[in-house]
Amino acid sequence: MDLSSHKYFTTLDYVIFALLLMASLSIGLYYAFTGGRQSTTREFLFADRSMKCLPLSLSLMATFQSAVAIIGTPAEVYANGTQYWFIGCAYILGLLIPAHIFIPLFYRLHLNSVYQYLELRFSKAVRICGTVTFIFQMVIYMGVGIYTPALALHSVTGFHLWGTILATGLVCTLYTALGGLKAVIWTDVFQTVVMFTGQLAVIIVGVQQAGGLSEVWIKVRDGGRISGIDLNPDPTVRHTFWTLGVGGVFLMLSLYGVNQAQVQRYLSSRTEREAVLSCYMVFPCLQVALMLSCVMGLVMYACYGDRSPLDQQYITSKDQMVLYFVMDMLQDLPGLPGLFVACLFSASLSTISSAFNSLATVTMVDLIKPHCSMTDARATLISKMLALSYGIICLAMAYVVHLMNSSVLQAALSIFGMVGGPLLGLFCLGIFFPCANSIGAVTGLAAGLIMAFWVGIGGFLDRMSSSVKVPPLNSTNTTTAVSDNITMTAATAIFEAANEKTSRALGLHGLYSLSYMWYSALNSFTVVLIGLIISLMTGPTKGNGVASGTVYPVVGKAQSLLQKLQKPSSCCRSPHENKIDGGKEMNVNVKEDTGTPEDRETFLPLNPVSYLEQETSV
Structure with missing residues (x-):
C-alpha cells in the first residue's frame, strides 16, 4: 500500500x-441542568414519558443504524450488487407486527423494563434469565460497535486508534x-441529520466524479450490479429474496419488537398513539x-x-x-x-448511548430494585453510575476485541444477531401461547441459545476448515520447508476429511451452511417448539393461571376478523362490548373517536398491574 498516496x-x-x-456533549449537558435535572428515575430512564413521535422515530432508526451498517452495506453492494436492498421488504411486517401487537401490550401493562x-x-426466574441474556448481548456489541469504525478510521485517515x-x-x-434518555433521544435526532447529510454529500460528489447519473447507471448496469429478484428457496444461499424478505422479518422483530433499547423508547412516549x-x-x-x-x-x-481498492492492495x-x-x-x-x-x-x-441507557435500565429495574428498598433519588443516582460503569465496560470490551483477529470479530457480530432470536422466541412463547409455563420458557430459552451457538x-468453523490452505515452500530452508509442508498437508487433509465425514454423517453440513439471515428465525422457532413440548409435559398453564393482559388473543382476533369479512355491517356495532381474555369475560369501555389506540380495539385491560406499581414508582 502506497502510504504517500x-x-x-x-x-x-x-x-x-x-x-x-x-454538540452531542452539549445536548447531554443541557438536559442535565434544565427541566427536572434528571433527578428522578422517571425522567432519567424514561424522559418523563413526554416524548413525541417524530424524535422517537428518528431515535428508533438511529439506535441500530450503526457505523458497522454504514461502512458494511456499501461494501456489500459494491461487491455483490443490489440484492441486499430487498431487506427493505422485511421492514413492512417487521414494524407492523410490533406496532399492533408488542407496543400495545407492553404499553398497557405500564412496564419499566420489557423483562x-x-x-x-x-x-x-424467567425474567432474570431474559435480563442476563440481554446484558450479555449488548455488552458484546458495545465493544464491537465502537471498535469497528475506529479501526477502519485509523487504517485510512491516520487517526490514533485508541484516541x-x-x-x-x-x-x-x-x-x-x-x-438520561431525553439526551440520548435528542442527540440521536441530531446525529441522524448528520448521518444523512454526510452520506448525501459523498453520493453527490461521487456521482460528479463518475460523470453524472446516466454514466453511473450505465456502469453499474453493465457491471452486473443491478440484481433482480432471486426466488431461489435454498436457505443456504446467503442473500435471496426469501432470506432477506422473510428471514429479515424475524431479525427486525427481535430489534424493534422486544429489544429493551427500542421498547424503552416506546414507553417514553406521551401516549400509546404516539x-x-x-x-x-x-x-x-x-x-x-x-x-x-446502497x-x-x-x-x-x-x-x-x-479495480477494487482491496484488489489493488490499497486497503487490507x-x-x-x-x-x-x-x-x-x-x-x-x-x-x-x-x-x-x-x-x-x-x-x-447513537448505538452505544442507547446500549448504555437500556443496560442501566434493566440492571436497575430487573436486578437491583426488586431486591433493595431505596428512595427515588438514590435509584436515580445509582442509574447514572450504572450508565457510567457500562461506558467503562464498553472501552474494556473494545480492548478485548482489539486482541481478536478479523474472523473472530465477525463471529462476535454474529453472536449479537444470534442472541436476539432466542429472546424473540421467549416473548412469542408467552404472548401467543397461553398454555406455556415457566419451566418450558426457561428450557426453551436454553435450547434456543444452544442452537444459536451450535x-x-x-x-x-466449517467455513474456516474449507478455507485452510497449504503454505508455499520456504526456499531458504528446503528440508525444513518440505517437512513442514508435508506435516501441514497431512494434518489439513485429516482434519478436513474427519470434519466433512462427521458433518455429512450427522447431516450437519446443510445446517452449518444456513444463511445468517435465517439464524433469528431458526432460534425463535426452537425456543417456541421446545418451550411448548416441555410445558405440555410438565403441565400446561390453565386459563386462570395467566396474568390478565399478558396474552394476545390470536383465536379471538381471527374470529373477529372473519366475522367482519362475512358481515361488513358488524363494524358499526356499539363500542361497548364484551371481550374474552384468558377464558375470563371482561368489560372494556371504549370511547368514541378519542383518536387514541388504547381507547379503540382494546384487547388488554386498561388497569395497571398492581404488582408493578408496588415494585417501582417510575
Whole structure:
C-alpha cells in the first residue's frame, strides 16, 4: 500500500469532527441542568414519558443504524450488487407486527423494563434469565460497535486508534450519564441529520466524479450490479429474496419488537398513539437510510469498477472501502471528509448511548430494585453510575476485541444477531401461547441459545476448515520447508476429511451452511417448539393461571376478523362490548373517536398491574 498516496484530515476536517462530539456533549449537558435535572428515575430512564413521535422515530432508526451498517452495506453492494436492498421488504411486517401487537401490550401493562413482562407472564426466574441474556448481548456489541469504525478510521485517515475509541466512548458515556434518555433521544435526532447529510454529500460528489447519473447507471448496469429478484428457496444461499424478505422479518422483530433499547423508547412516549405512530414513522426513515447506503455502494462501483481498492492492495479489508472512497473522492474538498467521519461516528454514538441507557435500565429495574428498598433519588443516582460503569465496560470490551483477529470479530457480530432470536422466541412463547409455563420458557430459552451457538460457531468453523490452505515452500530452508509442508498437508487433509465425514454423517453440513439471515428465525422457532413440548409435559398453564393482559388473543382476533369479512355491517356495532381474555369475560369501555389506540380495539385491560406499581414508582 502506497502510504504517500493517502490524504489525511485537514485542520477543517478536525474542527468539524470535534464540533460533532462537542454538540452531542452539549445536548447531554443541557438536559442535565434544565427541566427536572434528571433527578428522578422517571425522567432519567424514561424522559418523563413526554416524548413525541417524530424524535422517537428518528431515535428508533438511529439506535441500530450503526457505523458497522454504514461502512458494511456499501461494501456489500459494491461487491455483490443490489440484492441486499430487498431487506427493505422485511421492514413492512417487521414494524407492523410490533406496532399492533408488542407496543400495545407492553404499553398497557405500564412496564419499566420489557423483562418485567416475563415475570408477569411466567416467573421471576424467567425474567432474570431474559435480563442476563440481554446484558450479555449488548455488552458484546458495545465493544464491537465502537471498535469497528475506529479501526477502519485509523487504517485510512491516520487517526490514533485508541484516541478515537476514548474520545467516542467518553463523550457518549458523559452525555448518557448526565442527560438520561431525553439526551440520548435528542442527540440521536441530531446525529441522524448528520448521518444523512454526510452520506448525501459523498453520493453527490461521487456521482460528479463518475460523470453524472446516466454514466453511473450505465456502469453499474453493465457491471452486473443491478440484481433482480432471486426466488431461489435454498436457505443456504446467503442473500435471496426469501432470506432477506422473510428471514429479515424475524431479525427486525427481535430489534424493534422486544429489544429493551427500542421498547424503552416506546414507553417514553406521551401516549400509546404516539408510540405506535413512531413505529410507523421508522419505516420511511429506515428506507431512506438503506437507500443512501446502497446508492453509495453503486457510486463506488461506478468510480472504481472491477479495480477494487482491496484488489489493488490499497486497503487490507473491505470494511475500509467506504472510508478509502471518501478520502479519495473528497480529498480536494476540505471539510467534507470530516463531515462524513462525523456521520460515521454519529451512528456509533447513537448505538452505544442507547446500549448504555437500556443496560442501566434493566440492571436497575430487573436486578437491583426488586431486591433493595431505596428512595427515588438514590435509584436515580445509582442509574447514572450504572450508565457510567457500562461506558467503562464498553472501552474494556473494545480492548478485548482489539486482541481478536478479523474472523473472530465477525463471529462476535454474529453472536449479537444470534442472541436476539432466542429472546424473540421467549416473548412469542408467552404472548401467543397461553398454555406455556415457566419451566418450558426457561428450557426453551436454553435450547434456543444452544442452537444459536451450535449453528453459528459450527458454521464459522466449517467455513474456516474449507478455507485452510497449504503454505508455499520456504526456499531458504528446503528440508525444513518440505517437512513442514508435508506435516501441514497431512494434518489439513485429516482434519478436513474427519470434519466433512462427521458433518455429512450427522447431516450437519446443510445446517452449518444456513444463511445468517435465517439464524433469528431458526432460534425463535426452537425456543417456541421446545418451550411448548416441555410445558405440555410438565403441565400446561390453565386459563386462570395467566396474568390478565399478558396474552394476545390470536383465536379471538381471527374470529373477529372473519366475522367482519362475512358481515361488513358488524363494524358499526356499539363500542361497548364484551371481550374474552384468558377464558375470563371482561368489560372494556371504549370511547368514541378519542383518536387514541388504547381507547379503540382494546384487547388488554386498561388497569395497571398492581404488582408493578408496588415494585417501582417510575
